[in-house]
Amino acid sequence: MYAGFGAVGKRNNKLDIGRIKSNPIGLKMSDWVTINLLPVLYCKYTLVKSNLVYTNERKKIMSKKEKKGLNGRDLINIGIYSAIYFVIVMAFAMTGLIPIMLILLSSMIAIVGGIPFMLFLTKVKKSGMILIMSLIMGILMFVTGMTWMPIPFAAVTGILSELAYRGGGYKSIKSAVLTCGIFPLWAVGNYLPLFLQREQYFADRTSYGQEYIDSVMNFTSNWMFFVLVIMTFVCGIIGGLIGKVLLKKHFKKAGIA
Amino acid sequence: MIKFEHVDFTYEANPEEKSLSDITLEITNGECVLLTGESGCGKSTLLRFLNGLIPEFYNGERKGKIVVFETEISDTEIYDFVGKIGTVFQNPRSQFFNVDTTSELAFGCENLAMPENEILSRIDKTVSDFNIDTLMNRDIFELSGGEKQKIACASIDALRPDIILLDEPSANLDYDSAENLRQMIKLWKSEGKTILIAEHRINYVWELADHIIVMNRGSVVRNLGKSEIGRFTEDMCRKYGLRTLKRTSPVELAIEHKRNSYNNEFIELTNFSYSYKSKKNVLDIQKLRIPQNKITAIVGANGAGKTTFLECLCGIRKNKGIMYLDGKKYNSKQRLKEIFMVMQDTNHQLFTESVLDEVLISMPEENEDRAKEILKEVDLLEFADRHPMSLSGGQKQRAALACAIASERPILLLDEPTSGLDFKHMLEVSKILNRLKEQGRTVITVTHDSEFIENCCDEIIMLNEVKE
Amino acid sequence: MADKKSFLDPRTKLLLVFIEAVLVLATAGGERLVIFKDIFAVLPFLLLVTAKRYKTCFIGGAIFAAVIFFEYSVFPNSTGTVAAFLVVIVTVVTRFLPAYLMGSYVIQTTKVSEFKAAMEKLHIPDEITIPMCVMFRFFPTVKEENSSIRAAMKMRGIGLGGRKLSHIVEYRLVPMISCSAKIGEELSAAALTRGLGKSRKRTNICKIGFGIFDYLVFALAVVTLIYWILGVVR
Structure with a gap:
């Protein structure tokens, strides 16, 4: 499938491969894809590769006591909080069946998800945990039928979240709230198919008339994507602030944080 | 050979209290050791040293030397002892890692990278030894508490460890399941394994023990060998705050109990029946009379629908049953306001910021002075500002009872209020229930604790398992 | 078996x-x-x-x-x-x-065991497989906790309808997270004592393989x- 995308080449580059006479996909999407997807995949690839190298090096050098990689307890924690996070988030996502709510979905997820996520961050003391959780969310989206696009998208947002939290030394509350803003962007990955292929959605429905198509196209134009990103980020911050209050009020006193 | 030499320990989470003080002990191979004492005496802490949870899971300050398998513990990790030391924990619901039973049995062996044939043959042997063929290839979430604990023991057995640690394994089990557990421990003992059991509920394992260690506040107060065990009396149990040695089944108590003819009023229940999707007719009660202003115990075999009965009575589960009280008729929805239920897992009921808030919220009209009075009655006044989730098990139980008192509802239901409680706390619960009785309330409690029944219950009702 | x-x-x-x-x-x-x-x-x-x-x-x-x-x-x-x-x-x-x-x-x-076997056959690293398996095993637990808490709230007369949003959060979400987290801690301890660590070789008794329907697909x-x-x- 990638052969189709990549082989088309960039439009501005006069690289005409010659054999390819007609392309039913449409150049515009492949532009998007090559511009956005390939670098993302490359990032993911280098990350996985460097992780492997890191693991190998660690096995050689580290003695038993100096384990700095993720141990069994960390992995279990990721699983537990992913489960809690996902159940909470999905409970609210069920309202997404109403079309209006679909747009607000990622923002809602960002707010409610912030609460368990802040608790999770108190257990994160090493790098990789946030990224894995983000990837798991992406994989879950794939398995529930939302295409593979959320996965690399979640990889990128996961890496950014890692950097945000790591910047605060895994301790600072401010960076925790910031991370709460970035992490939920994995949910925006779900909208990618809608944005990238909206022409295809409506191509075979020209019978509906151009004005209908236009009005809906307005909803899904490119800048809308960035609006969603910003909305989700802001709602994530709000979720993080709520999580911060609850941490202090309940979780720390209960001895769970 | 297990040796503790002058071991001290203080948990990081609890720096003011020393959990272990100068413990020196020796345990020979093949011994079955019972560790007991009041809550907080340190018996679980000892076990955590052996399976490695201290220091990897529980941080704290440690002094002294501990030797197991001729190695000193400070040089080892949890992983080093996985095939050699197995631990069975208290909560059946949080021990299993897989969703189906067969995978659960294989789990430990898989982690040790044993070849598949080896694992399968071990599973076969364990299944036949423990007689759990009917539990194989099933969804663990569908099993009862006793069955889950059986699977937990079986999965440890598959690892064939030399030392088996059990940390209050019977706390959430009813009488029959505890007997089953006893059989499993007996089997392990016959295989020559070294067994350490930390327990409050000592009656079901007392006779199996070769060596009994009684602890109090982090120190060993009695260290009994085989000959001395026989001479340990019931009164000595009282002295050390231990539970009874007598093993009586609650069903026996129910059969022996003579029904009193009370002049008091009765609560009459009619037409209580309930079916689950998976199990038909879990509950089928045509008519039942429960005396008012008394404490009534509900006993019965597992699966007889006791918890379902409480939930239907309370109104949490919608059903068609009717309750007649003081001449008035109450249906499921109306009963919600008249009945307060303290659930088996108190964690589900406590959700506010402080114990005081918890009581205030339960009152029909918030009154801080009255709330503080109630806290004083249950001996929790000093904890008024503490977060409910940070309390110990016994304290949470009392907090839930405080809410029941504050609600001013005439009928109180309790689901296994004394499981996992030591003698002192069980008495406290009995005391509170008696006081509620004096205040004119009716108390109905589901329990498998015979000592508790004898202590404070006026009436016993047995629910029979409905035969299809 | x-x-x-x-x-x-x-x-x-x-x-x-x-x-x-x-x-x-x-x-x-x-x-x-x-x-x-x-x-x-x-x-x-x-x-x-x-x-x-x-x-x-x-x-x-x-x-x-x-x-x-x-x-x-x-x-x-x-x-x-x-x-x-x-x-x-x-x-x-x-x-x-x-x-x-x-x-x-x-x-x-x-x-879940089939899923784990498939992940291992696809050479997906432990860092992803183990958390996913824990997650699937934990879903029913979270749901159980939620329904128990709902029942407790019903009994105490604290409902969802018509109340402030903060109440919904505090009276349902927080207890659910707290209870689930506590069970999670116990689960961690139990799993660790049974050998769950990272980057150690593990075997799997669950057999998966391709059959005729797979080839059709x-x-x-x-x-x-x-x-x-x-x-x-x-």
């Missing part, structure tokens, strides 16, 4: 989800692959029937049928915002539903792919 082979290998199921997503959802291939698109759109319903998940199949089928009804009868006659609304609903549902149903099929018919996928490539190249 008898090995119960599922109908399809978990890896095949993942492949199917992928194809569903690309073909039906993302509509790769355009007009040429309409036949294949339709085949794959119907496939989830067939599979659900083989798995005896009649309820899901029925509900999914009903929604699909309703939406197609809207598309062909109601829509052409409506105007303005209603029509815009309908366009969105129709396209969203017809695109997303088959993929979603395929996803439901996969989730409902794959056991592969054949179908390959045919679709060839057809598509031919269309692109020509």
Whole structure:
């Protein structure tokens, strides 16, 4: 499938491969894809590769006591909080069946998800945990039928979240709230198919008339994507602030944080 | 050979209290050791040293030397002892890692990278030894508490460890399941394994023990060998705050109990029946009379629908049953306001910021002075500002009872209020229930604790398992 | 122990989800692959029937049928915002539903141990497999905690309706998270004492492998792919 995308080449580059006479996909999407997807995949690839190298090096050098990689307890924690996070988030996502709510979905997820996520961050003391959780969310989206696009998208947002939290030394509350803003962007990955292929959605429905198509196209134009990103980020911050209050009020006193 | 030499320990989470003080002990191979004492005496802490949870899971300050398998513990990790030391924990619901039973049995062996044939043959042997063929290839979430604990023991057995640690394994089990557990421990003992059991509920394992260690506040107060065990009396149990040695089944108590003819009023229940999707007719009660202003115990075999009965009575589960009280008729929805239920897992009921808030919220009209009075009655006044989730098990139980008192509802239901409680706390619960009785309330409690029944219950009702 | 082979290998199921997503959802291939698109759109319903998940199949089928009804009868006659609304609903549902149903099929018919075996065969690192397995095992626990808390709230007379949003959060969300986290801690301790660590070799007694139905699916996928490539190249 990638052969189709990549082989088309960039439009501005006069690289005409010659054999390819007609392309039913449409150049515009492949532009998007090559511009956005390939670098993302490359990032993911280098990350996985460097992780492997890191693991190998660690096995050689580290003695038993100096384990700095993720141990069994960390992995279990990721699983537990992913489960809690996902159940909470999905409970609210069920309202997404109403079309209006679909747009607000990622923002809602960002707010409610912030609460368990802040608790999770108190257990994160090493790098990789946030990224894995983000990837798991992406994989879950794939398995529930939302295409593979959320996965690399979640990889990128996961890496950014890692950097945000790591910047605060895994301790600072401010960076925790910031991370709460970035992490939920994995949910925006779900909208990618809608944005990238909206022409295809409506191509075979020209019978509906151009004005209908236009009005809906307005909803899904490119800048809308960035609006969603910003909305989700802001709602994530709000979720993080709520999580911060609850941490202090309940979780720390209960001895769970 | 297990040796503790002058071991001290203080948990990081609890720096003011020393959990272990100068413990020196020796345990020979093949011994079955019972560790007991009041809550907080340190018996679980000892076990955590052996399976490695201290220091990897529980941080704290440690002094002294501990030797197991001729190695000193400070040089080892949890992983080093996985095939050699197995631990069975208290909560059946949080021990299993897989969703189906067969995978659960294989789990430990898989982690040790044993070849598949080896694992399968071990599973076969364990299944036949423990007689759990009917539990194989099933969804663990569908099993009862006793069955889950059986699977937990079986999965440890598959690892064939030399030392088996059990940390209050019977706390959430009813009488029959505890007997089953006893059989499993007996089997392990016959295989020559070294067994350490930390327990409050000592009656079901007392006779199996070769060596009994009684602890109090982090120190060993009695260290009994085989000959001395026989001479340990019931009164000595009282002295050390231990539970009874007598093993009586609650069903026996129910059969022996003579029904009193009370002049008091009765609560009459009619037409209580309930079916689950998976199990038909879990509950089928045509008519039942429960005396008012008394404490009534509900006993019965597992699966007889006791918890379902409480939930239907309370109104949490919608059903068609009717309750007649003081001449008035109450249906499921109306009963919600008249009945307060303290659930088996108190964690589900406590959700506010402080114990005081918890009581205030339960009152029909918030009154801080009255709330503080109630806290004083249950001996929790000093904890008024503490977060409910940070309390110990016994304290949470009392907090839930405080809410029941504050609600001013005439009928109180309790689901296994004394499981996992030591003698002192069980008495406290009995005391509170008696006081509620004096205040004119009716108390109905589901329990498998015979000592508790004898202590404070006026009436016993047995629910029979409905035969299809 | 008898090995119960599922109908399809978990890896095949993942492949199917992928194809569903690309073909039906993302509509790769355009007009040429309409036949294949339709085949794959119907496939989830067939599979659900083989798995005896009649309820899901029925509900999914009903929604699909309703939406197609809207598309062909109601829509052409409506105007303005209603029509815009309908366009969105129709396209969203017809695109997303088959993929979603395929996803439901996969989730409902794959056991956690099979999933773990598939992950290991695909050489996906432990760092992803272990958390995912823990997560699947933990879902029912979180739901159990939630329903127990709901029952407790009902008994105490603290309902959801008409109350402040902060109450909903504090009285339902916080206890659920607290209880689940506590159980999670106990689970960690138990799993660690049974040898769960990272980067150690592990074996798996759950057997998965390809059967005839898997090969049929592969054949179908390959045919679709060839057809598509031919269309692109020509």
